[in-house]
Amino acid sequence: MxxxxxxxxxxxxxxxxxxxxxxxxxxxxxxxxxxxxxxxxxxxxxxxxxxxxxxxxxxxxxxxxxxxxxxxxxxxxxxxxxxxxxxxxxxxxxxxxxxxxxxxxxxxxxxxxxxxxxxxxxxxxxxxxxxxxxxxxxxxxxxxxxxxxxxxxxxxxxxxxxxxxxxxxxxxxxxxxxxxxxxxxxxxxxxxxxxxxxxxxxxxxxxxxxxFNAAGAIVTINGKIVHPGYAKGKMINSMLITNEFIAMLPENEVPEKTSGYEGFFHLHDMEGKVEQTTLQYIIRDHDLDLFEKRKELMQTIANQLNNKLGTDLIEVKIKDQYFxxxxxxxxxxxxxxxxxxxxxxxxxxxxxxxxxxxxxxxxxxxxxxxxxxxxxxxxxxxxxxxxxxxxxxxxxxxxxxxxxxxxxxxxx
Missing domain, CATH: 3.40.630.10 (Zn peptidases)
Structure with missing residues (x-):
């Protein structure tokens, strides 16, 4: 040739x-x-x-x-x-x-x-x-x-x-x-x-x-903006709730710490203010059962935080991409x-x-x-x-x- x-x-x-x-x-x-x-x-x-x-x-x-x-x-x-x-x-x-x-x-x-x-x-x-x-x-x-x-x-x-x-x-x-x-x-x-x-x-x-089996997830965390000088008991800072959400996902199950057949959660985009923060994740796993459990975990974390906050401030939307x-x-x-x-x-x-x-x-x-x-x-x-x-x-x-x-x- x-x-x-x-x-x-x-x-x-x-x-x-x-x-x-x-x-x-x-x-x-x-x-x-x-x-x-x-x-x-x-x-x-x-x-x-x-x-x-x-x-x-x-x-x-x-x-x-x-x-x-x-x-x-x-x-x-x-x-x-x-x-x-x-x-x-x-x-x-x-x-x-x-x-x-x-x-x-x-x-x-x-x-x-x-x-x-x-x-x-x-x-x-x-x-x-x-x-x-x-x-x-x-x-x-x-x-x-x-x-x-x-x-x-x-x-x-x-x-x-x-x-x-x-x-x-x-x-x-x-x-x-x-x-x-x-x-x-x-x-x-x-x-x-x-x-x-x-x-x-x-x-x-x-x-x-x-x-990989693949899905995309959009996590929306809502808050309330109030003048910080008068915010006690009123302001809800969506970015601080976001920190909690991220911390509840397995810290070692990310692209930079996985290889081979290991799956992960990858936070690839984040935009936030006090009133609302949006996270964009991709979810990946070769094993279909583990893939489904990953999707369930994201929703479970959202439910737990909503229960803790006493109101539904966190919404998770997941869409399958390929198998x-x-x-x-x-x-x-x-x-x-x-x-x-x-x-x-x-x-x-x-x-x-x-x-x-x-x-x-x-x-x-x-x-x-x-x-x-x-x-x-x-x-x-x-x-x-x-x-x-x-x-x-x-x-x-x-x-x-x-x-x-x-x-x-x-x-x-």
Whole structure:
């Protein structure tokens, strides 16, 4: 595979601002996502894919027709075009560091922003490779434009190498994954695949078919504002009640103190005055029973404080977001086994572990399209220290090609 061609493709994607907006109910949530969608529509036609369609909701689907004379399952590959609103994706300036020497990478001299293996020790896995970073002022967008690059590059490679036998392959690029809507308007029936893979994991080798059960919670604490000089027995300070609420949640069950299968409560936004304070939480757990208990605990704490205060000042609203795809993938575990076999044949060690988050695949699995997640190669997503080794992008592209071949062989 042509490294320079793939590098240029990736850079052409990440330099298009596609940051999504969690506060806009429109679909897609930002108009600028159309810019990359239209670029991809043109490119997919140019490389020779069939049935290229950009629909009214900013989903791009296309087909690589089968080149074999027997029927095998139609499979799919999915990635998202938007980038996270957690950190700006405007004016991304990628930096390419060839033959990485294992030392600090200076991202921005003026602001003294350094990507250091002393803190991000995963970097040391990639000594001698080509590392793509930001200039420290934006995220990179490897999440998930590395995945987009890999899918487009794999389809182009298969078109250019018809001696590689494969069945029908469908691809789709989705908007708004980062704000939880990426699969909401995904037309599974039109897509027409028996199963698919999201190319949206992190480091090389990752293969995931378990993810968090997820919910969002909004906690509203009401108070009463009175002149502080005359407040005795009258003022109710919602921010002080908020302190009590937060303290009653398990202090070690937060993202910064959990890993693996451990769930958490994450307070990600807080706005308060004496008269009213609002907390926004996300609730996560791989185990469905524990997930339900977490939701119950938040309501129980609210009830206890309301009883203590003698009035209902605290209201908790919880909304489920997505569920663990494991339930939908385990009955068809051969779709995971295929990827594991391909990786082993390529001397890539499969890293099978739960996703501490969610992907489009979790929602798609519940819509009838089982959809494990495969590495896209990036690290430190959603921030200024995001990076991706070019060699990981190439390996992920090769894995897609290998899956296409393996399905054709296994179902012959």
């Amino acid at each position: 042509n490294k320079e061609h793939i590098l240029n493709r990736f850079i052409s994607y990440v330099t298009v601002d596609t940051e999504s907006d969690p506060n806009n109910p429109a679909f897609p949530s930002t108009e600028k996502q159309w810019n990359l969608a239209k670029q991809l529509e043109k490119e997919l036609n140019e490389i020779g894919l069939s049935d290229v369609e950009l629909d009214e909701n900013c989903y791009i689907m296309a087909t690589l027709p089968s080149n074999i004379d027997y029927k095998v399952p139609t499979i799919g590959f999915v990635a998202h075009i938007d980038t996270s609103p957690d950190f700006t994706g405007k004016d991304v300036k990628p930096q390419v560091h060839e033959n990485y020497d294992g030392k600090d990478i200076l991202l921005n001299k003026e602001q003294n922003i350094v990507l250091s293996p002393d803190y991000f020790d995963d970097l040391l896995q990639y000594k001698g490779q080509t590392i793509i970073t930001t200039d420290g002022t934006t995220l990179l967008g490897a999440d998930d434009k590395a995945g987009v690059t890999e899918i487009v590059s794999a389809m182009e490679y298969l078109i250019q190498h018809p001696e590689i036998k494969h069945g029908k392959i469908r691809i789709c690029f989705t908007p708004d994954e980062e704000v939880g809507k990426g699969a909401h308007l995904f037309d599974v029936e039109k897509f027409g695949a028996e199963w698919a893979y999201t190319m949206d994991g992190s480091q090389i080798g990752e293969l995931e078919y378990e993810n 663990n795809m494991k339930e939908k993938v385990v009955p068809v575990m051969h779709i995971v086994d295929i990827v594991e076999d391909v990786m082993k044949e390529m001397n890539i060690e499969p890293l099978i572990k739960p996703i501490r988050g969610g992907t489009d695949g979790s929602q798609l699995s519940y819509k009838g399209l089982p959809c494990p997640n495969i590495f896209a190669g990036g690290h430190n997503f959603h921030g200024r220290y995001e990076y991706v080794p070019l060699e990981s992008i190439i390996k992920a592209t090769e894995v897609i090609v290998g899956i296409a071949q393996k399905v054709a062989v296994n179902f012959s």
